[in-house]
Amino acid sequence: MNNKQNPFLIKGYKSAELFCDREEEVQKLYKHAQNGIDTTLISPRRMGKTGLIFRFFDFLKADNNFKSVYVDIYPARSLADFIKLLSEAILRQFPENTTIGQRFFNIIKGLRPLISYDSISGEPQLQITYQTEGEKQQTLQGLLHFLDSQDTEIVLAIDEFQQIASFPEKNIEALLRTYIQQLKNTRFIFCGSRKDMMTEMFSSAKRPFFASTQYLSLDKIGRNIYAGFIIKTFKNNNITIEPEALDFILNWTKGYTFYTQSVCNTAFLLADEIVDLDIVKKSCAELLKSNEAAFFQYRKLLTPAQWEVLIAMAKEGEVSQITSKNFIGKYHVGTPADVRRIVKALLNKELLLETLTKSGGYYQVYDVFLSRWLEKEY
Ligand SMILES: Nc1ncnc2c1ncn2[C@@H]1O[C@H](COP(=O)(O)OP(=O)(O)O)[C@@H](O)[C@H]1O
Ligand SMILES: [Mg+2]
DSSP states (O other): OOOSOOSSOSSSOOOGGGSOOOHHHHHHHHHHHHTTOOEEEEOOTTSSHHHHHHHHHHHHTTOTTEEEEEEEOTTOOSHHHHHHHHHHHHHHHSOTTSHHHHHHHHHHHHTOOEEEEOTTTOOEEEEOOOSSHHHHHHHHHHHHHHHHTSSSEEEEEEETGGGGGGSSOSOHHHHHHHHHHTOSSEEEEEEESOHHHHHHHHHOTTSTTTTOSEEEEOOOOOHHHHHHHHHHHHHTTTOEEOHHHHHHHHHHTTTOHHHHHHHHHHHHHHOSSEEOHHHHHHHHHHHHHHHHHHHHHHHHHSOHHHHHHHHHHHHHSOBSOTTSHHHHHHHTOOOHHHHHHHHHHHHHTTSEEEEEETTEEEEEESSHHHHHHHHHHO
8 A cells, every 4th residue: 555645646737757748738828828829728637738738837937928728617617607617717817916917916805706715725705796798808808818917928817718609698609709819918718528518619700719719629548648658757756667567547448538647646556666467457446446336326317218329339449330230230239320319318418429530530439437437327
C-alpha cells in the first residue's frame, strides 16, 4: 500500500511533470493567442480539454504579454449565472491586492453586490441583483470590456460553453458575439464536449458565431507516448510497471485519458515496488465496483430495450453499422427502425458516443467503465 502523493491525477491540473504530452495542442493554442485567433476546443468528455487549458495557462505564465482567465459555466442556468461565474473567475485570477484586481473590485462594487467568502477556499462569491434585463447585458459588456482594457492581452477560456444554448434568454449567442467583436485584446477559447451542439453553434451559417473561430479537436493521447509517460511516472516513484501490465491498462481503457489515469492512480495505491498484471486487474475490478451504484441507476432510468442495445454495444466494442443484420441478428435488439430510435435516445443521454471518421464512423458506449462492466456482467 502506497501512502505517497499520487502522481496520476484524476482531477484538475498540477504541473507539466504530471501532465502527459499535448505539446502540439499547447503550441497551437499559443499560435492562436499570438495571432488573434479564437479557438473552439472540442472532444468527448474526459479526454482532457480542461486539463489542456490549465496546461496551456501554465505554459503562458512564461509570457508576460498574456494573462489568463478560466471560467467553467457548467453550473450556469441563465445569463445572471454566467455573469456571476465570470466575475468570480476574474476575482480568482486577479485578487484584490493586485492592480487589476483592485480596479476590478471597484467596478464590481458599483454593481452593489453581496460579497461573501467561501468558508473553505476563501474565494469571493458574488450575488448581484439586477433591476432590468438591460442592466444584466450592460454588466456582461462591462466585464468583457474591463478584461479587454488591461495592459496585457487576455486569454479567456469558457469551459462547457454549450451550456449557453440552454439559457432561457433567447439572444445570448448574438449578444455575446456582438460584445466579443468589440474587443481588441482578448482571445477566447470556447470549450465543449457536445460536438453536435458546438459544431452547430460555430459552423452553421445561421448562427452568430459562424466561422468566427478555428477548431481544435482533442484526440486520444498516442499509445506510445502515454506508455512512456506511465513508465516514467511510476519510475519517478521507484515503481516498475511490467510490460504486460502496461499493455493491459492501455487496452482496457481504450487509451482514454481519464480512465487510463484512474487505473494508474489505483494501481499506484496498491503497488509497492512493482505493478504487475495482477495489480492492474485488481485495480480495474475495484474501479468497476466503486462505480456500480451509478450503473444500476442508469439501468433504472432506461427502458429494457435501451439497456439491451447498450449491452450489445459494450460487447461489440465499436459498431459502425447499427442496422446491419450482423449486429441486429446477433443481439436480437429489434427492427432497424427500433435500433435507430434507441441509438438516438442513448446518444442524447450521452450514454453512447458517436465518432466520425473518414470512412464513416462508429458508435461505442460513452463511459469506458460502464462499457467494461456491461461486458463482464452480461
Ligand atoms: N495530458 C494529460 N496527462 C495526464 N492527465 C490528464 C491529461 N489530460 C487530462 N488529464 C486528467 O484526466 C482527467 C480528465 O481530463 P479533463 O481535462 O477533465 O477532461 P475533459 O475536460 O475533456 O472532460 C483529469 O483528471 C485530468 O487531470
Ligand atoms: Mg472539462
